[in-house]
Structure formats: C-alpha cells, structure tokens
Amino acid sequence: MSETSNLSAALAEAPMARRGIAFPVTLALVAVAGALVPGHIGSALLLTLLTQATIGAVLATSVGILIRQNGLVSFGHAAFFGGAAYIVALAAQSGIVSAEVVVVAAVLVPVVVAFAVAFVMLRVSGVAFSMLTLAVAEALHELMMRWRELANGEDGLPVRLPSTLFGLPIATFQRPETMFVVCWIVLMALIAVLWVLSRSHLGTLTLAIQDNEERARFIGYETLVPRAIVFALSAGIAAMGGVLFALYNGFVTPDVLHWSLSGEALVMAIIGGARTLWGPALGAVVFFFLRDAAGSYTEHWQALIGIVLITVTVALPMGLSGAIVLLASRIKGGRNG
Amino acid sequence: MVEALSLEARGLTRKYGGFTALRDVSISLSRGEIRGLIGSNGAGKSTCMDVLSGRSRGTGSSGTVLLEGADISALSERARRHAGLARSFQKTNIFPELTVRKQVELAARKAEVDNTEDVLRELNLLPHAERRAADISYGDQRRVDLALSLVGRPKVLLLDEPAAGLTMGESIALAHMLRDLAERWRLTVLIVEHDMEVIFSICARVTVLHLGQILAEGTPDEVRGNTDVVKAYLGSAAA
Numbered sequence: 001m002s003e004t005s006n007l008s009a010a011l012a013e014a015p016m017a018r019r020g021i022a023f024p025v026t027l028a029l030v031a032v033a034g035a036l037v038p039g040h041i042g043s044a045l046l047l048t049l050l051t052q053a054t055i056g057a058v059l060a061t062s063v064g065i066l067i068r069q070n071g072l073v074s075f076g077h078a079a080f081f082g083g084a085a086y087i088v089a090l091a092a093q094s095g096i097v098s099a100e101v102v103v104v105a106a107v108l109v110p111v112v113v114a115f116a117v118a119f120v121m122l123r124v125s126g127v128a129f130s131m132l133t134l135a136v137a138e139a140l141h142e143l144m145m146r147w148r149e150l151a152n153g154e155d156g157l158p159v160r161l162p163s164t165l166f167g168l169p170i171a172t173f174q175r176p177e178t179m180f181v182v183c184w185i186v187l188m189a190l191i192a193v194l195w196v197l198s199r200s201h202l203g204t205l206t207l208a209i210q211d212n213e214e215r216a217r218f219i220g221y222e223t224l225v226p227r228a229i230v231f232a233l234s235a236g237i238a239a240m241g242g243v244l245f246a247l248y249n250g251f252v253t254p255d256v257l258h259w260s261l262s263g264e265a266l267v268m269a270i271i272g273g274a275r276t277l278w279g280p281a282l283g284a285v286v287f288f289f290l291r292d293a294a295g296s297y298t299e300h301w302q303a304l305i306g307i308v309l310i311t312v313t314v315a316l317p318m319g320l321s322g323a324i325v326l327l328a329s330r331i332k333g334g335r336n337g
Numbered sequence: 338m339v340e341a342l343s344l345e346a347r348g349l350t351r352k353y354g355g356f357t358a359l360r361d362v363s364i365s366l367s368r369g370e371i372r373g374l375i376g377s378n379g380a381g382k383s384t385c386m387d388v389l390s391g392r393s394r395g396t397g398s399s400g401t402v403l404l405e406g407a408d409i410s411a412l413s414e415r416a417r418r419h420a421g422l423a424r425s426f427q428k429t430n431i432f433p434e435l436t437v438r439k440q441v442e443l444a445a446r447k448a449e450v451d452n453t454e455d456v457l458r459e460l461n462l463l464p465h466a467e468r469r470a471a472d473i474s475y476g477d478q479r480r481v482d483l484a485l486s487l488v489g490r491p492k493v494l495l496l497d498e499p500a501a502g503l504t505m506g507e508s509i510a511l512a513h514m515l516r517d518l519a520e521r522w523r524l525t526v527l528i529v530e531h532d533m534e535v536i537f538s539i540c541a542r543v544t545v546l547h548l549g550q551i552l553a554e555g556t557p558d559e560v561r562g563n564t565d566v567v568k569a570y571l572g573s574a575a576a
Contacts, residue, residue, distance in 0.1 A: 201446065204435065208443055211432040218390070218430070219485055220418040220447035 023195055027278075031188040038177040047176035053288035054183035055244045057281035058190065059261075060268035062237035064280030065194055067269060069203065069230045071210040072125065075262050076133030079140045080110040080235040082257035084242030086144060089157040089252045099162050106246075107239045114235030118228035134259055141257035156253030159246050173247040183244050187281060190237055194277050197233070206230050238265075267305065271312050273319020282321055342406070343368040343525035344389070344422075344493045349400035351384050351393055351549075358384040360549045362400070364527075366493070371519050371526040373536040373557075376546035377570050382529040383427055385546065386497045389527070390424040391417045405492060419447070421492035425499055427529075431481045433471035437462055440470065441484050448489020456484045459518060476507050487518070494519075496528040500535050508532050512539045537561075545570060 041047055059081050066072050087106040092099060121132050144151045151157060161170050172178045197203045209216045209223045216223050246252055255261070264287070265280075272283020290308060294301035316323045344366040351359040359381045366372050376382050387393035389402055391414035402410045409417050432440045438457065445451040457463045460480045465473045470481050479499065486494055499515070500508035516539040519526050530536050536543060537557040545553040545566050552570075553563045560566055 201443075204439060204443055208432045208435055208440065211434045212430060214392075215426075215430045215432060215485065217413070217415050218392075218418060218424060219444040219488075220415050222415060 051180040057284035058241035060280035060284040064269040064274040066234040067274035076137030078261040079137035080238035081242040084239035085246040088246040110239040111236040115232035118231040273321035276321040279321030345403040373540035373543040380546040381549040423486040423491035424495035438466040
C-alpha cells in the first residue's frame, strides 16, 4: 500500500477520528497551550518570530485548503494576502470609513473577487491553473509597483490606524506578546472552521469532485460552484493573513504581492503536508524557525530550505503532519496488536 | 395493453470530424424492460450510451432522446440524472478516496428517494460500507459504480459493460441480481455487455449495433438466429 493510502486509511479508520472527538479536543488543548506561550517567553525576538510564523501559518493554511479540497496548487495567493494588506493601508489612509469596516472589507473584497474569478480560473486545472494564479498575482504586484499616485510604488505605504480597533487598544495588534495571541486565536479558529467544513456536505462534495469530477456530474452535482466556494474561502483566509500582517507590521510594500511570498506559502504547505488541516500551519512554523536559524549562519538560507523541501518531498510525500499521523497510527496499532 | 415507453431515442448520430461513430440510431425501451445492446468493438455501443446519457452533446451530436415522453436532448448529464436517467461506466467510475457509504450517501442527497441502505444491502456492499473505495476489490468497486447509479431509484439505467473484468461466476451473479432488481424496482435497463451469457440470460430483447448502425433487433432467439448478426458479431456465441 502506498504512503497516501496508508495516511488516508489512518485518517479514516482511527476510532476517535470516526467519532469526531480527537480533533476538536486536541485543537482546544493546543489553542489554550499556545495562548499561554507569551507568558512563558521572555525574548521579544522569539515572540516576534512566533507572531510572524503564525501569520505565515494563516497564509499557508489558505494554500493548503485549496490543495486539500480542490486539488489545486496556487502560485498566486500573495495577491489575496497582499491585496488585503493594501486595502487596509489605502482605506485607513483615506479615513472615509471606520477601521473596523476597513478590516472586514479587506477580507470580504478578496472573497468576492476570488468567487467571481473562480468561474474563469477553475475551468483550467493543473499547471495551467497555477500559471493563471501566478499571472494574476504578478499583474497586481506590477500595478502596485508602478502606480505611485495610488500606492506610492515600491516605497510602500504606512498603515495609519486609530487608537482602538474592535474595542482593543491598537498597541494590542502591534506588540508581539499580544499580537501573537490574536494571530494564534485567528489561526485556531480558522482550523476549527475548516474542520467543520471538511465534515460537512460541501467538504465531502469538493473531495468527491477532486476525486472524480465527471462522476460527480453523473450523480447530479454541479461541480464549478462548490469549487468556487472553496477558492473564495481560501482567498478569504489568505486575506485574513494579510490583514494581520498589515496591522502588525504597520507598513506595506509590493513585496507582500510578490510571487516569492506565494512560493513560500506553498513550500510551508508542502513541508507540513496539505492532507491534514493543521499540516500547512506546522510547515509555516518549521519554515520560519528554519529560516531564522539558517539565516544566522549564512545569507544563502534559501539553499537550506531547498534541501529540506527536497528531503520532505522525497522521503515524506505527505509532509511532516502525514508522517506524524502515520507514526501515531502505527504506535496505536502496535499497542492494540 | 401496450407498455408506455420509458426511453426513446430517435435518429441518434455522433460524428467525430469526418468519422461517424453512430448513424441514425433509433431505439425504444418499454417501462421495466431490460434491453441488451451488443456489437463488436467500435460498433458504437459506448458512443450510444454517451449520447443517451448526455456525456456526448453539442457539435457532432444530433437526434432526440425522450425520457418517459419528455425531451431531454438539450439537458446536461446532471439534469438528465435529476430527470431519472442514470448510468454506469465501462471503466470503473467511482470516488476512490471516499468510503463506500459516503459516496452512495452523496449520490442519494441529489435524489428524491434516499435508498442508500437498500442499495448497499442489495449489492452486498454493507460489509465494505466504511472502507475507502480504493481499498476494496475490483469486483466490489464495480458494484460501487452500480450503486452510484442505482441510488435514488432512477427510471432508466444505462449500464456500460457492468461485468467487465469480473469472473464468470461473478458475472452470472450480477446478471441475476440485475434482473431481480429491475423487476422489483420497475427499472428500465439498457445494458451494453460483451458477455453473451449475461445478455441472453436477462434481456427480453437485444439490439445489435454494427459500424454505428442498427444491424438487428429482436428476442435473444431471433438475434441468435439472424445470419447477419452471426456473420458480423456473434460467431460461436450464437451456437
């Protein structure tokens, strides 16, 4: 049996997983443990890294859910991430609406745009889809680079925010010890929502469509709209990452729209494994810490990430999370046997 | 009393560029009838199924398909399924990553009748219901394919070589089960099959296709005795 089959069997056949208890219980424990982390870490540098990694985890989760539910690889999710960050920066600058409305709009606009463009983009699959996402994201990147009057070109824009946001002092979103908790709560909530989705009719249907689109049509289903919903959801998650980034960073540049950011998100999802909901987030944490550790030894840290990516792709095609699930199922099987 | 027509096709033609795979084929099935569709490789059997089920529409396809008197020619494969026309495929066409139960339930959600349990029981799939379809045997996968078509009790079932790849014993068992189900559930079945044992044991009438056209139509005995059919296709199977 292949590793994919083993993992699928392990995911499907665990008794607790069947009853649906294991995941929410574990997630709740991890969420509480994570929220307590800042109280036990004195290093501001480490907390900053953790906050950045958690924002990266949100972006990686958005890429991962597209792979998991639609079987599609996006090279352009920076467009939604960076697009949302720019909406926050531009709208906050204009001051026409409240910052709360800006934050909500920064998530909703990419969702609506993604849902609309999905009806064109999802008509192609595989490499063609990936290239299409890359092209759209690069077009947006170029636009922000060159449109100096609107977005100040490559110099970027400051994010001007009021003193409070959603009733919280703005410093909450700018200090790593509090922003980490905000980002962590968002990440955990997103994974919980995606877990509910994966067990819903839409989750089963999109998996079925990914598995065999023609058969899905022949049992009576329209196959484009469910995939468009997943694409829009994925864009919305990436946009949430972008909003968190803009709030925390306080400054946006065209780098947040660059293809390399989309590539990094994809690398995180692959290292962590997109077959599980939490895999991409795990991949993001590994990616950030690896980059930080490698960066202190060499400026060619990308080479190390490349080696890790090759190793994971060859040795653990289902990613770190896949390996963990398999290992846990074998240990359990060994005990039961 | 004349039985009402369940499925009627008039002048079905399918062209691929300059090649005509199906030429002016007309076929009528009464309610509850099991009709065999036979012919040598390339005779146009699967093409006929594709045109009837809506898999093959648009440029190159012409003709009229009526389901219980209603013209469904312009409908998509999805809409035809809703209207009551279901099909299985020559190559197993299931959802390998889903459990057997999950995929049958998924199909049932789109149907007016949820007969998931009945279908799983009738097709002996209950022991495999919680397993991933990719992990069960080929014969069981063929039955999952059939289950996806049977769920929701369609009016008409198009079966494209349901016994392909099965052993002789499995084929005979499948044939008996199909006849039994069609009788009890008042299903109209058009079945393409190379196994003449299956065709002659369950079909009241048989249509023979040859080079995209109807060569003969009649009871199994009439078809067996037709010299053109014997010459073109049956050979020793008619003996």
